[in-house]
């Protein structure tokens with residue numbers, strides 16, 4: 001097939017990003033991937049503030065795009081199209097991205113595709129590892145937790161997902177409960193080093209239930225109760241309490257995800273691999289559990305490099321290329337949609 005080069009834009013949450021991906025005879029290549037995070041802008045508020053995020057995206061996207069083109073060594077004339085995340089996410093950021101992309105498409109005459117952010121995450125293992133359909137995908141981030149059967153560029157079957165919190169959200173809340181910094185995932189993982197996961201008994205929500213639905217809010221509440229008990233008994237938390245609580249929490253999340261992954265594997269017999277994406281996929285205990293579940297089933301385990309597991313624009317450009325190759329007409333899905341299930 002002929003070579004395709006797309007510019008991708010991402011602004012659905014708190015990262016402004018632009019990237020250029022080229023799909024030629026040697027397979028896809030990321031020519032540039034620029035990302036400007038906003039952690040510092042929201043730090044004082046304890047979470048992403050939509051108004052601040054939207055304004056920052058509107059201010060920063062242009063420079064991200066210019067830099068992405070420059071780093072790729074390309075001009076507008078070298079591109080075959082543009083792809084932009086149109087949902088799901090925060091409406092202000094989505095609008096900033098879609099409006100920017102519409103303006104660029106009008107000015108350059110390039111075709112423009114709207115992309116579903118979750119589809120972009122789910123298609124990333126094809127960009128990084130050339131996976132063939134169908135494969136299993138576990139998306140675990142600060143906002144999402146779902147098992148997907150990825151059966152085609154436009155075909156995602158949800159096998160199960162969280163009924164309450166996302167696991168990253170649970171990591172963040174546990175960090176707050178224990179006085180650890182944000183983002184909570186890396187802080188909890190660091191604090192858990194050398195901890196005894198067996199000292200505190202934490203629940204394994206939904207493990208006794210069939211299918212691959214997930215639940216994490218009970219786990220967080222259990223950590224809260226244990227913390228309060230320790231504080232009441234001892235007047236505070238010892239370093240070792242924090243270490244063991246973090247280890248127990250991490251162990252519970254890893255066990256739940258790997259056990260549910262085993263069930264997901266059984267639901268897609270022809271799968272070529274078990275792939276994972278999202279910030280929580282950075283966790284070593286979680287990765288090890290999933291890897292073991294895949295190995296038991298004789299399945300390949302694929303975890304893209306972290307920069308492509310978390311939000312980025314290369315995955316958006318790639319999803320645009322997939323849409324173009326699938327014959328989806330440009331101009332589709334260009335309405336910003338805060339809610340857009342796969």
Ligand code: KG4
Nearest residue numbers: 141142143168184185186278279280283310
């Ligand atoms: O995918 P992501 O970067 O952003 C979105 O949510 O879209 O995921 C961020 C989440 C945060 O909740 C963060 O605490 C969690 O991923 N996370 C981790 C680790 N690194 C990041 N959770 C557990 N262990 C980690 N090492």
Ligand code: ZN
Nearest residue numbers: 121141310311
């Ligand atoms: Zn994401």
